[in-house]
Amino acid sequence: xxxxxxxxxxxxxxxxxxxxxxxxxxxxxxxxxxxxxxxxxxxxxxxxxxxxxxxxxxxxxxxxxxxxxxxxxxxxxxxxxxxxxxxxxxxxxxxxxxxxxxxxxxxxxxxxxxxxxxxxxxxxxxxxxxxxxxxxxx
Ligand SMILES: [Zn+2]
Numbered sequence: 658x659x660x661x662x663x664x665x666x667x668x669x670x671x672x673x674x675x676x677x678x679x680x681x682x683x684x685x686x687x688x689x690x691x692x693x694x695x696x697x698x699x700x701x702x703x704x705x706x707x708x709x710x711x712x713x714x715x716x717x718x719x720x721x722x723x724x725x726x727x728x729x730x731x732x733x734x735x736x737x738x739x740x741x742x743x744x745x746x747x748x749x750x751x752x753x754x755x756x757x758x759x760x761x762x763x764x765x766x767x768x769x770x771x772x773x774x775x776x777x778x779x780x781x782x783x784x785x786x787x788x789x790x791x792x793x794x795x
Contacts, residue, residue, distance in 0.1 A: 661687035671697060675705035719783050726772040729781060736771055738764050750775050 663685030671681040671694065679702050681694060701709065721729060734752035741747055747760045750771035757778050759770035776782045 673702045674699055675701035677702040723769055738767055755779055
């Protein structure tokens with residue numbers, strides 16, 4: 658639908674969502690130029706998209722797997738897991754004077770979230786930023 662056609666008649670520099678200026682091509686025939694421009698401005702440039710993906714990949718690689726996370730907890734670590742009235746679980750973990758809290762659908766998820774939260778809180782692993790929404794295709 659609505660593929661632009663004809664020669665490129667202008668190439669203004671437009672700031673994209675990441676702040677980078679990129680060439681936006683005006684085609685001679687383009688019924689959807691306004692929509693294309695809006696999308697162009699709402700999305701990041703290809704360089705920043707690549708950087709974002711690389712950062713997400715590194716963050717994912719830095720999160721310890723289940724067994725590793727538990728092995729990194731110090732001796733004396735204490736966890737309390739409580740089932741709530743609505744069926745979800747909540748818990749806390751205390752080790753070396755640092756207490757963290759986590760909630761989850763099940764006790765296994767809560768224990769792992771607690772282990773990761775404690776490791777992040779104590780600087781043993783990088784803090785995990787909430788996952789960014791996937792960049793729109795195109
Ligand atoms: Zn950019």
